[in-house]
Amino acid sequence: MRVIVIEDQALLREGLARLFTDAGHEVAGRAGSAEGLDELVTSGRPDLVVLDIRMPPTFTDEGLVAARRLKARDDPPGVLLLSQHVETGHVVDLVPHPGFGYLLKDRVLEVDEFVAAAERVAAGGSVLDPQVVSALVAQRGPGPLDRLSERERDVLALMAEGLNNAGIADRLVLSPRTVEAHVAHVLTKLDVPESNDSHRRVLAVLTYLRAAP
Known part of the structure; x- marks a missing residue:
């Protein structure tokens, strides 16, 4: 599985990259914002893009906007959104898309379950946090x-x-x-x-x- 990680917090970004690498997956790219993501996806050809919902510059919905853009591509990758808090109103339109997931960041601590969820999304499955x-x-x-x-x-x-x-x-x-x-x-x-x-x-x-x- 090829993964791109987009997360503004450097420690979490590198931690996610290491987590996927340790699980035997390839990190095809990483960045601290969604700027240039389309080009990164085109060149990196990921199976999965992991996105924080709130990122620079406004920390509102940059990740969400990027996720919608990715799902509008002719050959969309799996998209796994991460959020600090439950924000159901932002994601309901993405729920029906194959290869979509939305998890709270706390789930990253449950490494095996998190990786398994990411793999399901990359394979076209759907994952939604129980709190959501x-x-x-x-x-x-x-x-x-x-x-x-x-x-x-x-x-x-x-x-x-x-x-x-x-x-x-x-x-x-x-x-x-x-x-x-x-x-x-x-x-x-x-x-x-x-x-x-x-x-x-x-x-x-x-x-x-x-x-x-």
Whole structure:
């Protein structure tokens, strides 16, 4: 996997680069701002671009604007946005795109899980931080999500991370059959048709979450 890291904090930028290198991936470029990113992507041909949402010069939405621009390319790379805080309003339009992820920076400390999430995004999958999912759920008015039990919401959050049933079972310490039942209940209650394809399943759930109440 070829990765480009765009992060204004030098220590985090170099730390991310080292993290990917240690995991056996190639860092094709790195920068402290999104300026010149299009040229860097054209020359570096990355599978994944990791972007901070807030970067110079205004520290508002430079990373978000760059992510939208990357996804508009004819052959877009995977894009993984990082943020210090949950900012759901900024990313909902990007959620349906294949190869998109949004994680809080704290997730970088969970090295193995972070690298696995980055690899899923690079492969065209979708990853959304559980706290972002919780915020999306909390913002919705009354509706089918109210029908979910607490455990089903836990399962939904892990589905949004891109985990398959086996991964959810490991994380929640449940049997695969129990997870399969929870997933079926979630999809039924949300009126989302079940699919064996993990990426399509995540997109279906996330599309539902971002829909207007």
